[in-house]
Amino acid sequence: QIDSARLWDTIHTTAKFGGTPKGGVRRLTLGPEDKQVRDWFRSACEQAGLEVRIDALGNMFALRKGRDMSKPPIGLGSHLDTQPTGGKFDGILGTLGALEVIRTLNDAGIETELPLCVTNWTNEEGSRYAPAMMGSAAFVGDFTVEDILSRKDAAGISVAEALDSIGYRGDQAVGTQPFSGFIELHIEQGPILEAEGKTIGVVENGQGVLWYDGKITGFESHAGSTPMNLRRDALATLSEIVLAVERVATELGNAVGTVGEAVIAAPSRNVIPGEIAFTIDARSADAAILAQLDARIRAAAAEIAAKRKVEVTLDLVWRKEPTHFDTTLVGAVATAAETLGYANRRITSGAGHDACNLNAKVPTAMIFVPCKDGISHNELEDATQADCAAGANVLLHTVLSLAGV
Amino acid sequence: QIDSARLWDTIHTTAKFGGTPKGGVRRLTLGPEDKQVRDWFRSACEQAGLEVRIDALGNMFALRKGRDMSKPPIGLGSHLDTQPTGGKFDGILGTLGALEVIRTLNDAGIETELPLCVTNWTNEEGSRYAPAMMGSAAFVGDFTVEDILSRKDAAGISVAEALDSIGYRGDQAVGTQPFSGFIELHIEQGPILEAEGKTIGVVENGQGVLWYDGKITGFESHAGSTPMNLRRDALATLSEIVLAVERVATELGNAVGTVGEAVIAAPSRNVIPGEIAFTIDARSADAAILAQLDARIRAAAAEIAAKRKVEVTLDLVWRKEPTHFDTTLVGAVATAAETLGYANRRITSGAGHDACNLNAKVPTAMIFVPCKDGISHNELEDATQADCAAGANVLLHTVLSLAGV
Ligand SMILES: NC(=O)NCCC(=O)O
Ligand SMILES: NC(=O)NCCC(=O)O
Numbered sequence: 001q002i003d004s005a006r007l008w009d010t011i012h013t014t015a016k017f018g019g020t021p022k023g024g025v026r027r028l029t030l031g032p033e034d035k036q037v038r039d040w041f042r043s044a045c046e047q048a049g050l051e052v053r054i055d056a057l058g059n060m061f062a063l064r065k066g067r068d069m070s071k072p073p074i075g076l077g078s079h080l081d082t083q084p085t086g087g088k089f090d091g092i093l094g095t096l097g098a099l100e101v102i103r104t105l106n107d108a109g110i111e112t113e114l115p116l117c118v119t120n121w122t123n124e125e126g127s128r129y130a131p132a133m134m135g136s137a138a139f140v141g142d143f144t145v146e147d148i149l150s151r152k153d154a155a156g157i158s159v160a161e162a163l164d165s166i167g168y169r170g171d172q173a174v175g176t177q178p179f180s181g182f183i184e185l186h187i188e189q190g191p192i193l194e195a196e197g198k199t200i201g202v203v204e205n206g207q208g209v210l211w212y213d214g215k216i217t218g219f220e221s222h223a224g225s226t227p228m229n230l231r232r233d234a235l236a237t238l239s240e241i242v243l244a245v246e247r248v249a250t251e252l253g254n255a256v257g258t259v260g261e262a263v264i265a266a267p268s269r270n271v272i273p274g275e276i277a278f279t280i281d282a283r284s285a286d287a288a289i290l291a292q293l294d295a296r297i298r299a300a301a302a303e304i305a306a307k308r309k310v311e312v313t314l315d316l317v318w319r320k321e322p323t324h325f326d327t328t329l330v331g332a333v334a335t336a337a338e339t340l341g342y343a344n345r346r347i348t349s350g351a352g353h354d355a356c357n358l359n360a361k362v363p364t365a366m367i368f369v370p371c372k373d374g375i376s377h378n379e380l381e382d383a384t385q386a387d388c389a390a391g392a393n394v395l396l397h398t399v400l401s402l403a404g405v
Numbered sequence: 406q407i408d409s410a411r412l413w414d415t416i417h418t419t420a421k422f423g424g425t426p427k428g429g430v431r432r433l434t435l436g437p438e439d440k441q442v443r444d445w446f447r448s449a450c451e452q453a454g455l456e457v458r459i460d461a462l463g464n465m466f467a468l469r470k471g472r473d474m475s476k477p478p479i480g481l482g483s484h485l486d487t488q489p490t491g492g493k494f495d496g497i498l499g500t501l502g503a504l505e506v507i508r509t510l511n512d513a514g515i516e517t518e519l520p521l522c523v524t525n526w527t528n529e530e531g532s533r534y535a536p537a538m539m540g541s542a543a544f545v546g547d548f549t550v551e552d553i554l555s556r557k558d559a560a561g562i563s564v565a566e567a568l569d570s571i572g573y574r575g576d577q578a579v580g581t582q583p584f585s586g587f588i589e590l591h592i593e594q595g596p597i598l599e600a601e602g603k604t605i606g607v608v609e610n611g612q613g614v615l616w617y618d619g620k621i622t623g624f625e626s627h628a629g630s631t632p633m634n635l636r637r638d639a640l641a642t643l644s645e646i647v648l649a650v651e652r653v654a655t656e657l658g659n660a661v662g663t664v665g666e667a668v669i670a671a672p673s674r675n676v677i678p679g680e681i682a683f684t685i686d687a688r689s690a691d692a693a694i695l696a697q698l699d700a701r702i703r704a705a706a707a708e709i710a711a712k713r714k715v716e717v718t719l720d721l722v723w724r725k726e727p728t729h730f731d732t733t734l735v736g737a738v739a740t741a742a743e744t745l746g747y748a749n750r751r752i753t754s755g756a757g758h759d760a761c762n763l764n765a766k767v768p769t770a771m772i773f774v775p776c777k778d779g780i781s782h783n784e785l786e787d788a789t790q791a792d793c794a795a796g797a798n799v800l801l802h803t804v805l806s807l808a809g810v
Contacts, residue, residue, distance in 0.1 A: 005474065083671075083673055083675075083676055084672075084673055084676075085625060085671045085673040085676075085679075108734075125673075125675070126673075126674060126675060127673040127674065127675070127676075130674065132674075132675060146614075148575065155406060163690075188630070189432055189627045189629075189630040190627075190630040190631070190632075191632075191635065201743055209629070211674060217779075220490060220782060220783040220784075221779075221781065221782055221783055222594045222595075222755065222756055222781045222782040223661065223663035223665055223686045223688075223782070224594075224612060224661065224686070224688050224755045224756040224757060225593070225594040225595040225754070225755025225756045225779070225781065226595065226661070226755070226779070227661070228651065228654055228655045228661055228662075229598075229655075230596065230779070233651070233663070235647055235664055235665075235667060236647055236648065236651050236664075238644070239643070239644035239645070239647040239648050240644070240648065241678070242640055242641055242644040243641065243644050243645065246633065246638070246641050247408055249633055250633045250634075255633075256629060256631070256632070257633075258627065258628035258638070258675070259640055259641075259678075260628055260640075260669075260672060260673055260674045260675060260676050260677065260678060261669065261672040261673065261674055262640060262667065262669060262672070263672075264665075264666065264667060266488075266489040266490040267489075267665060267666040267667070267668075268488050268532040268533065268665055268666065268782070269531060269535065269537075269616060269665045269666055269684045269686050270488075270530070270531060270532070270537060270665060270756075270782065271488055271489075271490075271532075271662070271665050271782045271783075272634070273664075273665060274490075274783070279674045280765055281628045281629070281674050281675050283628075283629050289741070328500055349630070350627065350629045350630025350631070351629040351630045351675075352629060355605075356772065371492050374626075374630070374631070374635070375624075375626055375697075376626065376627045377625060377626055377627040377628070377673070377676045377677075378624070378625040378626055378676075391686055399529075
């Protein structure tokens with residue numbers, strides 16, 4: 001059994017790095033608060049006897065020796081960055097839960113057959129830089145390191161510059177850390193476990209994702225003197241696109257669609273918006289539906305553009321097919337949950353996770369615990385101490401079953 | 406006859422204060438470029454023998470003596486501030502056209518019976534501070550000077566601070582400059598004169614205006630894991646409001662409606678927008694339709710808010726009833742246009758103007774000239790030298806008929 005109070009205390013210790021007045025966390029990847037939490041994490045790992053390595057994208061690997069050092073370690077962990085107005089559990093529970101597993105093994109003097117490796121992946125959230133799960137995506141080869149290093153945030157700062165500015169561009173080559181398997185603990189970020197009174201979600205699969213950068217070019221003109229029928233209004237165009245994305249996702253079912261960002265160029269109360277940049281996030285756990293989402297969103301945008309005589313461009317900046325986790329590892333998670341006596345169910349992940357990327361290269365599975373009202377990507381995100389501890393216990397027992405005692 | 410080449414040259418001289426690469430002007434009220442053009446204008450007026458006074462809101466009055474100094478002057482002029490991506494004629498033609506009238510009278514050695522007063526009104530555009538036509542609105546008593554001085558721009562800088570920073574908080578009390586009548590020359594900012602091949606618009610009336618500050622409070626949550634039917638999406642709500650404003654204005658006819666600004670708080674690609682601030686600008690030349698616009702926009706917003714279970718507040722920050730200009734002065738403009746042989750028609754102003762405010766206190770009229778494709782509040786705004794000169798000639802002859810030679 002892990003130490004529930006110690007885990008809870010650790011979560012609240014790190015929540016002060018970027019803590020907000022509303023009780024959330026603002027810790028954008030590779031910013032000053034991310035440096036603070038990384039420094040804290042590195043030192044906590046070293047105090048727990050782990051050897052910390054950092055790769056060229058800032059992904060952190062903290063190794064615990066096993067009896068058989070010829071085999072790659074079992075990986076466990078998640079991420080420590082947050083959304084602009086994020087919570088204190090998203091990702092954090094997974095990385096600190098992994099640290100808690102190590103501390104528990106240390107306290108009990110347990111040596112595992114295989115080594116273990118606690119991870120903190122860079123830019124899981126995808127707010128400052130696209131794509132989300134950036135560090136793990138480059139790790140499995142979905143993007144080249146050069147490509148990722150050159151990506152820029154809204155202020156024009158590249159990933160390379162941001163890594164250098166916090167001193168986390170490490171010397172390990174990206175993708176070289178081997179794993180025998182990988183387990184990620186995370187809050188569900190959805191309402192199902194809580195609604196059904198289950199403590200543990202045994203994650204079987206994850207949604208595919210489409211991310212678009214959109215741009216609308218209409219024509220700026222005077223809000224008072226331009227007749228309604230002569231307008232080429234970029235915001236009215238965006239409005240139809242937003243509602244089309246919502247409608248397409250709803251109609252297809254087993255899908256979601258969101259416009260999360262929209263910025264009017266040179267806005268003024270009495271000027272018809274002429275240019276807008278926006279983003280679309282669309283997802284489905286079903287590959288065929290994901291393809292339909294893509295086709296129908298593009299068709300709707302083209303139709304709206306033609307009708308309104310404006311230009312709309314949609315640039316697909318990220319596409320990820322649905323994830324199907326390793327059945328053996330999913331079974332190991334289910335067995336651990338059953339053995340420990342936690343009410344559990346199989347579940348699909350609505351959010352993307354580093355585990356979804358790892359799964360392409362390494363047998364992978366995930367453990368979910370409930371979060372209050374299913375709320376995440378919100379400062380009000382919450383989870384109970386008991387559920388966090390239950391998740392960390394399932395992580396401990398799954399890892400022990402995979403690494404061997 | 407005014408000097409067409411000199412007027413054209415003067416317009417292009419001032420266009421460099423805040424000139425943009427696309428040939429437009431960015432000269433937000435009370436900013437550094439506004440100081441530049443004001444300094445230039447003051448010195449040009451003084452060189453033309455005018456006495457320049459500045460009131461406590463930065464409104465500029467340049468006086469030319471008449472034979473009968475017991476009578477208030479005839480006012481003529483407009484404004485020199487622009488939209489963030491504005492053109493080089495909007496307002497500017499009216500103030501520089503007035504200066505050209507003075508220069509022409511000086512050259513011809515003509516003394517008028519009544520004195521004349523060339524004006525530059527502060528913050529006509531309303532982009533940096535609401536309301537539009539701010540200086541002239543306070544001048545006629547629609548707002549108190551204290552209220553206006555305390556208004557803040559998006560960066561939190563008050564009108565008082567901005568005036569002090571450019572040295573244009575004058576010592577004349579606001580509203581004390583008397584006028585016997587007021588004439589404003591302006592580009593049409595709409596497509597009618599050009600389409601009908603008319604050179605001069607004799608402006609009879611102007612639209613009433615409603616300006617709202619809106620706020621939507623939905624709920625931020627995860628774009629991947631929040632089911633479509635559990636969302637309280639602030640941007641989808643705004644989208645319905647934008648389309649409702651468009652629909653209501655179109656259905657009512659003789660009305661326009663625009664959402665010009667919309668800012669998502671803490672935007673992120675994979676976060677459902679939780680909070681948005683936006684503006685609405687709605688107008689009609691018909692007082693009954695203006696009242697219906699107000700009622701229907703409010704009703705639509707309330708209905709959308711209830712349906713989507715989000716909070717929507719609409720704060721009416723400015724309401725101005727439709728303007729009906731002084732029939733005698735409108736007649737004087739028409740006579741001048743006819744006498745000079747310019748093709749002309751009666752017209753309604755779609756945009757708001759300082760003249761619409763002045764009209765409440767002083768007999769007032771306006772002169773319009775065509776602008777290319779009706780485009781304004783756009784860097785591509787354009788007008789011909791011949792049309793600008795025609796407008797200034799009608800201004801000259803109208804002013805002479807009112808001031809007496
Ligand atoms: N788990 C999580 O919130 N990931 C962020 C990436 C995404 O799913 O949008
Ligand atoms: N003439 C003009 O563009 N005025 C700005 C105020 C408005 O009508 O919105």
